[in-house]
Amino acid sequence: MTQKAFQDYYPDDLSYCYGCGRLNPEGYHIKSYWEGDETVCHFEPQPHHISIPGYVYGGLIASLIDCHGTGSAAAAAYRAQGRSMDSQPPLRFVTASLHVDYLRPTPLGIPLTLRGRINEVKGRKVTVSITVYAGEEATATGEVVAVQITDEWLQKFKPGETSR
Amino acid sequence: MTQKAFQDYYPDDLSYCYGCGRLNPEGYHIKSYWEGDETVCHFEPQPHHISIPGYVYGGLIASLIDCHGTGSAAAAAYRAQGRSMDSQPPLRFVTASLHVDYLRPTPLGIPLTLRGRINEVKGRKVTVSITVYAGEEATATGEVVAVQITDEWLQKFKPGETSR
Numbered sequence: 001m002t003q004k005a006f007q008d009y010y011p012d013d014l015s016y017c018y019g020c021g022r023l024n025p026e027g028y029h030i031k032s033y034w035e036g037d038e039t040v041c042h043f044e045p046q047p048h049h050i051s052i053p054g055y056v057y058g059g060l061i062a063s064l065i066d067c068h069g070t071g072s073a074a075a076a077a078y079r080a081q082g083r084s085m086d087s088q089p090p091l092r093f094v095t096a097s098l099h100v101d102y103l104r105p106t107p108l109g110i111p112l113t114l115r116g117r118i119n120e121v122k123g124r125k126v127t128v129s130i131t132v133y134a135g136e137e138a139t140a141t142g143e144v145v146a147v148q149i150t151d152e153w154l155q156k157f158k159p160g161e162t163s164r
Numbered sequence: 165m166t167q168k169a170f171q172d173y174y175p176d177d178l179s180y181c182y183g184c185g186r187l188n189p190e191g192y193h194i195k196s197y198w199e200g201d202e203t204v205c206h207f208e209p210q211p212h213h214i215s216i217p218g219y220v221y222g223g224l225i226a227s228l229i230d231c232h233g234t235g236s237a238a239a240a241a242y243r244a245q246g247r248s249m250d251s252q253p254p255l256r257f258v259t260a261s262l263h264v265d266y267l268r269p270t271p272l273g274i275p276l277t278l279r280g281r282i283n284e285v286k287g288r289k290v291t292v293s294i295t296v297y298a299g300e301e302a303t304a305t306g307e308v309v310a311v312q313i314t315d316e317w318l319q320k321f322k323p324g325e326t327s328r
Contacts, residue, residue, distance in 0.1 A: 050182055050185075052313070053177060097264065
């Protein structure tokens with residue numbers, strides 16, 4: 001059975017994110033899924049996503065943690081409300097703060113896995129801890145504090161009314 | 165008088181960074197300069213660097229803070245040693261930790277300015293605080309803890325000996 005990614009449930013008008021929007025042709029197309037109580041994301045950096053030779057660009061790692069974090073936050077909010085991600089109204093989150101600790105250089109050329117743990121769902125705020133693995137080796141850890149977009153903001157993004 | 169960017173002093177072999185490497189044709193080409201005791205970076209996000217409609221992708225903002233932070237750290241280390249950035253041996257920094265607080269959504273379509281302040285130069289570690297402005301408005305703040313690449317690592321990156 002194929003599981004649908006969290007990001008593929010986002011309303012069309014909120015699916016242009018450079019990190020995770022399925023409708024942004026130039027973006028990273030980050031995809032996140034449940035795996036039990038963890039959230040998981042697989043990503044293969046391209047050769048040009050380099051920092052120092054042989055290693056992955058830290059800004060990409062921050063981007064992966066960011067979008068996997070907000071995606072995980074949305075999924076956790078639906079789960080806390082006991083409803084599926086295709087139910088209404090949509091719950092979408094933006095990042096309030098992002099922290100990344102780079103434990104060691106992340107080797108380029110092997111697939112990365114991010115594993116997220118939901119620390120807290122409190123009102124409109126969700127906190128997610130994430131570990132980045134290159135193969136079996138943990139190379140970075142991160143924390144995302146995500147806040148739910150208000151209904152007023154969501155209204156602004158109905159199709160045909162955006163500034164895009 | 166045209167000032168040379170910090171990143172344009174990096175050795176060729178360390179100039180492929182996706183964020184700030186002058187030799188990475190697909191990268192962001194982030195450039196940083198002194199302005200008195202502050203470091204400054206100007207950057208114009210492209211239309212595809214979108215998050216929610218009308219606003220800049222947070223992962224790009226994290227990337228700008230990251231590379232402006234490590235560039236500022238290198239410049240501060242040379243300054244602390246009283247020597248110019250084209251003197252030997254080269255000092256290059258990688259990110260140990262990155263923190264970003266997103267104060268408000270950053271509007272897309274206007275140039276961004278990052279201003280860095282060197283908090284501490286201590287041994288091989290430099291801490292830099294950065295504010296991101298969209299026009300006059302501060303939209304994000306960040307802190308980068310950067311560590312100097314060891315001589316052993318630098319040796320690995322001499323031309324012809326890399327894993328690139």
